Amino acid sequence: MNIGSRSKKRVVLPSRPEPPTVDQILEDIHTAAAQDPVFSILEETGQDSPRPSDSDVDVRFLQCRHFLELNERLQAARGRLPRQREELLAAGERLRSDVAEVKGQTL
Template identity: 75%
Template sequence: MNIGSKNKKRVVLPSRPDPPSVDQILEDINRAAPNDPVFSILEQTGQDSSRPADSEVESRFQQCRQYLDLNERLQEVRGQLLKQREDLRAAGEQLDRDVAEVQGQTL
């Protein structure tokens, strides 16, 4: 046991404050100046605080669907490739046996 460890006092940290309420968050947003950095970042990224347009939601939905479909297809192809690899390995082993047999017959 370390002698120094007896002399160390345990530091008690204060408890965390409660998270802000929805009303407090809204009040904070409403009090923010128009040139607040958060709003300028949203403008640069093409986002704003309003609800996204239906066409944007539909576009993102279609992108997600395409991703899921492509992912499913990749999983299917992966399974096919694993089977083909196993078939090729088995064919290679059979070929090695056949070559060895032919070599044994010619000697």
């Protein structure tokens, strides 16, 4: 019998389970006991607890919203600055011209 002709049985593995949903993960976090090893490890490493309070979430949401608004304002200002620069340069030229004219009239 030829070794190459031997057929090996293929092991059929069960299909992978679906990953948990966000709601399932949050439920797991909120129902975990305070003595859960994950929380004690986080305390030992000095990391924040994965259980943010509602006020923490609200504060972070408001900060994100504020930063997004600031970013929009900065982008708008960035678009206006070249036009305003040109206007200032033109006003400076008119001012120099007017000053030269006044100096010419007083001589």
